[in-house]
Amino acid sequence: MITEVGNDPKVAGLVYVAAFAPDKGESVSSLIANPPPGAPVPPILPPQDGYLFLDKTEFSASFAGDVEPDIAAFMADSQVPWGMEALNGKISEPAWRTKPSWYLLATEDRMIPPDAERFMSTRAGSTVVEVNGG
Numbered sequence: 296m297i298t299e300v301g302n303d304p305k306v307a308g309l310v311y312v313a314a315f316a317p318d319k320g321e322s323v324s325s326l327i328a329n330p331p332p333g334a335p336v337p338p339i340l341p342p343q344d345g346y347l348f349l350d351k352t353e354f355s356a357s358f359a360g361d362v363e364p365d366i367a368a369f370m371a372d373s374q375v376p377w378g379m380e381a382l383n384g385k386i387s388e389p390a391w392r393t394k395p396s397w398y399l400l401a402t403e404d405r406m407i408p409p410d411a412e413r414f415m416s417t418r419a420g421s422t423v424v425e426v427n428g429g
Contacts, residue, residue: 297309297390298315298316298390298391299389299390302393306390307394308395308397309390309394310396310397310398311397311398311415311419312399313406316389316391316418317385317386318389321385323382323384324382326411334408334411335357335404335405338352338357345378346378349374351372351374354370360403360428389419391420391421396419396421396422397421397424398412400416400424400425400426401429403427403429404429
């Protein structure tokens with residue numbers, strides 16, 4: 296979302312925290328379509344009434360691996376559904392092409408492969424900080 300919304304003239308720069316940084320014409324769907332062998336795959340359940348959720352049984356390991364178990368369970372139970380278009384929306388003009396960006400890369404991320412984070416942050420010309428964790 297920040298990649299497109301960041302084009303607003305009031306935005307001075309972009310900060311990505313273990314996030315997707317798509318290029319023009321890309322969507323989250325296109326970025327996760329063909330993961331390399333052994334790469335983590337987000338446990339997205341089949342759509343329910345046009346909305347997506349993460350599998351609660353895999354939520355902690357994939358999305359909240361560094362969080363206390365009781366808090367991770369609460370997070371899994373209180374997920375807010377996100378529309379299918381959240382994955383399929385294509386970027387028309389990435390703000391990182393004209394604005395400075397910073398990227399916090401999580402070396403143990405289980406939702407976005409760290410190598411994909413490296414690729415996107417390098418492509419965007421971001422100032423990158425790597426942290427050990429998910």
